[in-house]
Amino acid sequence: MSTAITDPILDWYDEHARDLPWRAPDATPWGVLVSEIMLQQTPVARVLPVWHAWMERWPTAAALAAEPSGEAVRAWGRLGYPRRALRLHATATAIVERHDGEVPSSHEALLDLPGIGAYTAAAVASFAYRQRHAVLDTNVRRVLARLCSAEEYPPKSQTRAEVRLAESLLPLDPPTAARWSVAVMELGALVCTARTPRCVDCPVIARCAWQRAGRPAYDGPPRRGQTYAGTDRQCRGRLLAVLRDAEGPVAKPALDAVWSDPVQRERALDALVADGLVDPLDDGRYALPA
DNA sequence: TAGCCGTGGTC
DNA sequence: TGACCAAGGCT
Numbered sequence: 001m002s003t004a005i006t007d008p009i010l011d012w013y014d015e016h017a018r019d020l021p022w023r024a025p026d027a028t029p030w031g032v033l034v035s036e037i038m039l040q041q042t043p044v045a046r047v048l049p050v051w052h053a054w055m056e057r058w059p060t061a062a063a064l065a066a067e068p069s070g071e072a073v074r075a076w077g078r079l080g081y082p083r084r085a086l087r088l089h090a091t092a093t094a095i096v097e098r099h100d101g102e103v104p105s106s107h108e109a110l111l112d113l114p115g116i117g118a119y120t121a122a123a124v125a126s127f128a129y130r131q132r133h134a135v136l137d138t139n140v141r142r143v144l145a146r147l148c149s150a151e152e153y154p155p156k157s158q159t160r161a162e163v164r165l166a167e168s169l170l171p172l173d174p175p176t177a178a179r180w181s182v183a184v185m186e187l188g189a190l191v192c193t194a195r196t197p198r199c200v201d202c203p204v205i206a207r208c209a210w211q212r213a214g215r216p217a218y219d220g221p222p223r224r225g226q227t228y229a230g231t232d233r234q235c236r237g238r239l240l241a242v243l244r245d246a247e248g249p250v251a252k253p254a255l256d257a258v259w260s261d262p263v264q265r266e267r268a269l270d271a272l273v274a275d276g277l278v279d280p281l282d283d284g285r286y287a288l289p290a
Numbered sequence: 291t292a293g294c295c296g297t298g299g300t301c
Numbered sequence: 302t303g304a305c306c307a308a309g310g311c312t
Contacts, residue, residue: 039308046298046307080296087310117310137308157291185308194306195301223305228296237296275295293312300306
Protein backbone atom coordinates (compact mmCIF):
# COMPACT_ATOMS: atom_id res chain seq x y z
CA MET A 1 0.00 0.00 0.00
CA SER A 2 1.32 3.39 -0.94
CA THR A 3 -0.46 6.37 0.60
CA ALA A 4 1.53 8.66 -1.70
CA ILE A 5 -0.67 7.38 -4.52
CA THR A 6 -3.89 6.49 -2.70
CA ASP A 7 -4.34 9.66 -0.63
CA PRO A 8 -4.30 12.18 -3.50
CA ILE A 9 -6.72 10.01 -5.50
CA LEU A 10 -9.07 9.64 -2.50
CA ASP A 11 -9.01 13.42 -1.99
CA TRP A 12 -9.58 14.00 -5.69
CA TYR A 13 -12.58 11.67 -5.61
CA ASP A 14 -14.13 13.50 -2.65
CA GLU A 15 -14.09 16.67 -4.69
CA HIS A 16 -14.82 15.48 -8.21
CA ALA A 17 -16.97 12.35 -7.98
CA ARG A 18 -20.06 12.38 -10.17
CA ASP A 19 -23.37 12.34 -8.36
CA LEU A 20 -24.66 8.99 -9.64
CA PRO A 21 -27.85 7.47 -8.20
CA TRP A 22 -26.33 4.06 -7.48
CA ARG A 23 -23.75 5.85 -5.31
CA ALA A 24 -26.39 7.67 -3.25
CA PRO A 25 -26.60 6.85 0.47
CA ASP A 26 -30.03 5.30 -0.02
CA ALA A 27 -28.93 3.07 -2.91
CA THR A 28 -29.66 -0.60 -2.17
CA PRO A 29 -27.36 -3.55 -2.95
CA TRP A 30 -29.90 -4.55 -5.60
CA GLY A 31 -29.63 -1.09 -7.16
CA VAL A 32 -25.85 -1.36 -7.15
CA LEU A 33 -25.98 -4.82 -8.75
CA VAL A 34 -28.38 -3.65 -11.46
CA SER A 35 -26.13 -0.67 -12.23
CA GLU A 36 -23.04 -2.86 -12.50
CA ILE A 37 -24.67 -5.22 -14.99
CA MET A 38 -26.00 -2.33 -17.07
CA LEU A 39 -22.63 -0.56 -17.03
CA GLN A 40 -20.80 -3.54 -18.52
CA GLN A 41 -19.49 -2.16 -21.82
CA THR A 42 -22.10 0.60 -21.72
CA PRO A 43 -21.58 4.34 -21.01
CA VAL A 44 -23.11 5.93 -17.91
CA ALA A 45 -25.19 8.40 -19.93
CA ARG A 46 -27.09 5.61 -21.66
CA VAL A 47 -27.56 3.61 -18.46
CA LEU A 48 -29.03 6.39 -16.31
CA PRO A 49 -32.59 6.58 -17.72
CA VAL A 50 -32.93 2.81 -18.01
CA TRP A 51 -31.66 2.27 -14.47
CA HIS A 52 -34.19 4.76 -13.07
CA ALA A 53 -37.09 3.13 -14.91
CA TRP A 54 -35.87 -0.34 -13.92
CA MET A 55 -35.59 0.47 -10.22
CA GLU A 56 -38.99 2.18 -10.25
CA ARG A 57 -40.58 -0.92 -11.73
CA TRP A 58 -38.50 -3.58 -9.97
CA PRO A 59 -37.17 -2.13 -6.68
CA THR A 60 -36.19 -5.60 -5.45
CA ALA A 61 -34.85 -8.82 -6.89
CA ALA A 62 -38.14 -10.50 -5.95
CA ALA A 63 -40.12 -7.99 -7.99
CA LEU A 64 -38.11 -8.76 -11.10
CA ALA A 65 -38.13 -12.50 -10.50
CA ALA A 66 -41.93 -12.42 -10.37
CA GLU A 67 -42.15 -11.33 -14.01
CA PRO A 68 -41.37 -13.17 -17.26
CA SER A 69 -37.78 -12.82 -18.46
CA GLY A 70 -39.11 -11.27 -21.67
CA GLU A 71 -40.22 -8.23 -19.71
CA ALA A 72 -36.62 -7.74 -18.60
CA VAL A 73 -35.46 -8.00 -22.22
CA ARG A 74 -38.08 -5.44 -23.25
CA ALA A 75 -37.20 -3.01 -20.46
CA TRP A 76 -33.53 -3.37 -21.35
CA GLY A 77 -34.31 -1.28 -24.44
CA ARG A 78 -31.32 -0.41 -26.57
CA LEU A 79 -28.60 -0.82 -23.95
CA GLY A 80 -27.04 -3.57 -26.04
CA TYR A 81 -25.88 -7.10 -25.20
CA PRO A 82 -29.45 -8.14 -24.26
CA ARG A 83 -28.27 -11.44 -22.83
CA ARG A 84 -27.35 -9.29 -19.84
CA ALA A 85 -31.06 -8.66 -19.27
CA LEU A 86 -31.74 -12.38 -19.36
CA ARG A 87 -28.94 -13.09 -16.91
CA LEU A 88 -30.04 -10.29 -14.61
CA HIS A 89 -33.49 -11.87 -14.51
CA ALA A 90 -31.91 -15.26 -13.79
CA THR A 91 -29.80 -13.66 -11.07
CA ALA A 92 -32.92 -12.16 -9.49
CA THR A 93 -34.50 -15.60 -9.47
CA ALA A 94 -31.39 -17.15 -7.91
CA ILE A 95 -31.30 -14.42 -5.25
CA VAL A 96 -34.88 -15.23 -4.30
CA GLU A 97 -34.36 -18.99 -4.33
CA ARG A 98 -30.92 -19.24 -2.78
CA HIS A 99 -30.47 -16.05 -0.76
CA ASP A 100 -33.90 -15.30 0.62
CA GLY A 101 -34.29 -12.31 -1.68
CA GLU A 102 -31.19 -10.49 -0.44
CA VAL A 103 -28.23 -9.74 -2.71
CA PRO A 104 -25.42 -11.87 -1.26
CA SER A 105 -22.46 -10.02 0.20
CA SER A 106 -19.68 -12.56 -0.26
CA HIS A 107 -17.54 -12.45 -3.38
CA GLU A 108 -17.90 -16.20 -3.77
CA ALA A 109 -21.70 -16.20 -3.64
CA LEU A 110 -21.87 -13.25 -6.03
CA LEU A 111 -19.59 -15.08 -8.46
CA ASP A 112 -22.06 -17.96 -8.55
CA LEU A 113 -24.78 -15.72 -10.00
CA PRO A 114 -25.30 -15.72 -13.80
CA GLY A 115 -23.71 -12.76 -15.59
CA ILE A 116 -21.52 -11.88 -12.62
CA GLY A 117 -17.81 -12.40 -13.13
CA ALA A 118 -14.73 -11.43 -11.15
CA TYR A 119 -15.09 -7.73 -11.78
CA THR A 120 -18.80 -7.41 -11.00
CA ALA A 121 -18.56 -9.60 -7.89
CA ALA A 122 -15.75 -7.41 -6.56
CA ALA A 123 -17.62 -4.24 -7.49
CA VAL A 124 -20.86 -5.24 -5.74
CA ALA A 125 -19.04 -6.50 -2.63
CA SER A 126 -17.07 -3.26 -2.52
CA PHE A 127 -19.67 -0.66 -3.44
CA ALA A 128 -22.74 -2.19 -1.83
CA TYR A 129 -21.10 -3.78 1.21
CA ARG A 130 -17.95 -1.69 1.72
CA GLN A 131 -15.62 -4.68 1.51
CA ARG A 132 -11.97 -4.84 0.50
CA HIS A 133 -11.46 -6.35 -2.97
CA ALA A 134 -9.24 -5.59 -5.94
CA VAL A 135 -11.67 -4.10 -8.45
CA LEU A 136 -10.09 -4.38 -11.89
CA ASP A 137 -12.12 -2.94 -14.68
CA THR A 138 -10.96 -1.33 -17.90
CA ASN A 139 -10.57 2.06 -16.19
CA VAL A 140 -8.49 0.78 -13.30
CA ARG A 141 -6.33 -1.35 -15.58
CA ARG A 142 -5.55 1.68 -17.72
CA VAL A 143 -4.79 3.94 -14.73
CA LEU A 144 -2.45 1.37 -13.19
CA ALA A 145 -0.75 0.65 -16.54
CA ARG A 146 0.13 4.32 -16.87
CA LEU A 147 0.78 5.15 -13.25
CA CYS A 148 2.90 2.13 -12.37
CA SER A 149 4.07 0.53 -15.64
CA ALA A 150 4.66 3.51 -17.94
CA GLU A 151 2.39 1.92 -20.55
CA GLU A 152 -0.33 3.83 -22.34
CA TYR A 153 -2.67 0.81 -22.33
CA PRO A 154 -2.87 -2.39 -20.27
CA PRO A 155 -2.29 -5.81 -21.88
CA LYS A 156 -5.13 -7.24 -23.97
CA SER A 157 -6.10 -9.76 -21.35
CA GLN A 158 -5.78 -9.36 -17.61
CA THR A 159 -2.57 -10.70 -16.08
CA ARG A 160 -1.77 -11.95 -12.60
CA ALA A 161 0.74 -9.13 -12.31
CA GLU A 162 -2.08 -6.64 -12.69
CA VAL A 163 -4.10 -8.36 -9.98
CA ARG A 164 -1.10 -8.39 -7.66
CA LEU A 165 -0.44 -4.73 -8.32
CA ALA A 166 -4.07 -3.79 -7.64
CA GLU A 167 -4.06 -5.81 -4.41
CA SER A 168 -0.83 -4.18 -3.29
CA LEU A 169 -2.37 -0.73 -3.61
CA LEU A 170 -5.55 -1.58 -1.72
CA PRO A 171 -5.85 0.29 1.60
CA LEU A 172 -6.10 -2.10 4.57
CA ASP A 173 -9.25 -0.63 6.07
CA PRO A 174 -12.21 -2.16 4.16
CA PRO A 175 -14.40 0.96 3.86
CA THR A 176 -11.39 2.96 2.71
CA ALA A 177 -10.47 0.21 0.24
CA ALA A 178 -14.01 0.35 -1.16
CA ARG A 179 -13.80 4.13 -1.57
CA TRP A 180 -10.36 3.78 -3.17
CA SER A 181 -11.72 1.28 -5.69
CA VAL A 182 -14.47 3.58 -6.88
CA ALA A 183 -12.07 6.52 -6.82
CA VAL A 184 -9.57 4.90 -9.21
CA MET A 185 -12.39 3.91 -11.54
CA GLU A 186 -13.68 7.47 -11.51
CA LEU A 187 -10.21 8.83 -12.21
CA GLY A 188 -9.97 6.55 -15.23
CA ALA A 189 -13.43 7.56 -16.42
CA LEU A 190 -12.97 11.33 -16.05
CA VAL A 191 -9.23 12.12 -16.23
CA CYS A 192 -7.05 9.17 -17.22
CA THR A 193 -9.20 8.44 -20.25
CA ALA A 194 -8.34 6.13 -23.13
CA ARG A 195 -8.20 8.61 -25.99
CA THR A 196 -7.16 12.03 -24.68
CA PRO A 197 -6.15 11.90 -21.03
CA ARG A 198 -6.46 15.18 -19.13
CA CYS A 199 -3.13 14.89 -17.38
CA VAL A 200 -3.22 18.54 -16.28
CA ASP A 201 -6.13 17.64 -13.98
CA CYS A 202 -4.50 14.51 -12.59
CA PRO A 203 -3.92 14.39 -8.83
CA VAL A 204 -1.01 11.95 -9.19
CA ILE A 205 0.73 13.35 -12.26
CA ALA A 206 3.92 13.73 -10.21
CA ARG A 207 3.83 9.98 -9.48
CA CYS A 208 2.95 8.80 -12.97
CA ALA A 209 5.51 6.52 -14.60
CA TRP A 210 4.01 7.03 -18.06
CA GLN A 211 4.24 10.79 -17.63
CA ARG A 212 7.86 10.54 -16.48
CA ALA A 213 8.70 8.38 -19.50
CA GLY A 214 7.42 11.10 -21.79
CA ARG A 215 4.00 9.50 -22.44
CA PRO A 216 5.28 6.96 -24.99
CA ALA A 217 2.67 5.80 -27.49
CA TYR A 218 1.24 2.29 -27.25
CA ASP A 219 3.45 -0.11 -29.22
CA GLY A 220 1.78 -3.45 -28.61
CA PRO A 221 -0.31 -5.52 -31.02
CA PRO A 222 -3.17 -3.65 -32.74
CA ARG A 223 -6.19 -3.21 -30.49
CA ARG A 224 -9.01 -5.08 -32.15
CA GLY A 225 -11.42 -2.95 -34.10
CA GLN A 226 -14.88 -4.40 -33.82
CA THR A 227 -16.60 -3.98 -37.16
CA TYR A 228 -20.34 -4.13 -36.85
CA ALA A 229 -22.12 -3.39 -40.09
CA GLY A 230 -23.28 -6.60 -41.73
CA THR A 231 -22.43 -8.84 -38.79
CA ASP A 232 -24.63 -11.40 -37.09
CA ARG A 233 -24.67 -9.06 -34.12
CA GLN A 234 -26.30 -6.31 -36.11
CA CYS A 235 -28.76 -8.79 -37.54
CA ARG A 236 -29.65 -10.11 -34.07
CA GLY A 237 -30.14 -6.55 -32.89
CA ARG A 238 -32.55 -5.79 -35.71
CA LEU A 239 -34.57 -8.95 -35.12
CA LEU A 240 -34.83 -8.45 -31.38
CA ALA A 241 -35.80 -4.80 -31.83
CA VAL A 242 -38.87 -5.93 -33.78
CA LEU A 243 -39.98 -8.11 -30.88
CA ARG A 244 -39.18 -5.48 -28.26
CA ASP A 245 -41.21 -2.85 -30.04
CA ALA A 246 -44.19 -5.12 -30.69
CA GLU A 247 -47.04 -5.48 -28.22
CA GLY A 248 -47.23 -9.25 -28.50
CA PRO A 249 -46.11 -12.15 -30.71
CA VAL A 250 -44.83 -11.33 -34.19
CA ALA A 251 -45.37 -13.20 -37.46
CA LYS A 252 -42.33 -14.36 -39.41
CA PRO A 253 -42.65 -11.86 -42.32
CA ALA A 254 -42.20 -8.97 -39.87
CA LEU A 255 -38.82 -10.43 -38.95
CA ASP A 256 -37.88 -11.25 -42.54
CA ALA A 257 -38.44 -7.60 -43.43
CA VAL A 258 -35.55 -6.23 -41.36
CA TRP A 259 -32.71 -8.32 -42.88
CA SER A 260 -32.37 -9.24 -46.53
CA ASP A 261 -29.88 -12.11 -46.43
CA PRO A 262 -32.03 -15.15 -45.54
CA VAL A 263 -29.12 -17.41 -44.60
CA GLN A 264 -27.71 -14.95 -42.11
CA ARG A 265 -31.17 -14.03 -40.86
CA GLU A 266 -32.12 -17.63 -40.08
CA ARG A 267 -28.78 -18.25 -38.42
CA ALA A 268 -29.21 -15.18 -36.22
CA LEU A 269 -32.79 -16.06 -35.34
CA ASP A 270 -31.80 -19.61 -34.42
CA ALA A 271 -29.06 -18.22 -32.21
CA LEU A 272 -31.48 -15.85 -30.48
CA VAL A 273 -33.79 -18.81 -29.79
CA ALA A 274 -30.86 -20.90 -28.55
CA ASP A 275 -29.85 -18.04 -26.24
CA GLY A 276 -33.37 -17.88 -24.82
CA LEU A 277 -33.92 -14.34 -26.03
CA VAL A 278 -36.66 -15.36 -28.48
CA ASP A 279 -39.46 -17.85 -28.01
CA PRO A 280 -40.78 -19.68 -31.11
CA LEU A 281 -44.50 -20.28 -30.61
CA ASP A 282 -46.44 -23.33 -31.78
CA ASP A 283 -48.41 -21.21 -34.27
CA GLY A 284 -45.22 -20.17 -36.10
CA ARG A 285 -45.01 -16.73 -34.58
CA TYR A 286 -42.20 -15.42 -32.37
CA ALA A 287 -42.27 -13.69 -29.00
CA LEU A 288 -40.08 -12.48 -26.19
CA PRO A 289 -39.65 -15.30 -23.64
CA ALA A 290 -42.41 -15.92 -21.12
C1' DT B 291 -8.39 -18.49 -24.83
C1' DA B 292 -9.69 -16.00 -28.47
C1' DG B 293 -13.93 -14.88 -30.41
C1' DC B 294 -18.46 -13.71 -29.77
C1' DC B 295 -22.15 -10.86 -27.93
C1' DG B 296 -25.32 -4.51 -29.24
C1' DT B 297 -25.48 0.16 -29.51
C1' DG B 298 -24.43 4.85 -30.09
C1' DG B 299 -21.25 8.71 -29.27
C1' DT B 300 -16.83 10.81 -30.30
C1' DC B 301 -12.97 13.05 -32.76
C1' DT C 302 -15.94 9.39 -41.98
C1' DG C 303 -14.92 5.51 -39.94
C1' DA C 304 -12.29 3.50 -36.37
C1' DC C 305 -12.22 3.45 -31.68
C1' DC C 306 -14.32 3.07 -27.36
C1' DA C 307 -17.72 2.30 -23.15
C1' DA C 308 -17.99 -0.12 -14.99
C1' DG C 309 -17.36 -7.69 -18.96
C1' DG C 310 -18.93 -12.42 -19.14
C1' DC C 311 -19.19 -16.79 -21.25
C1' DT C 312 -17.66 -20.73 -23.85
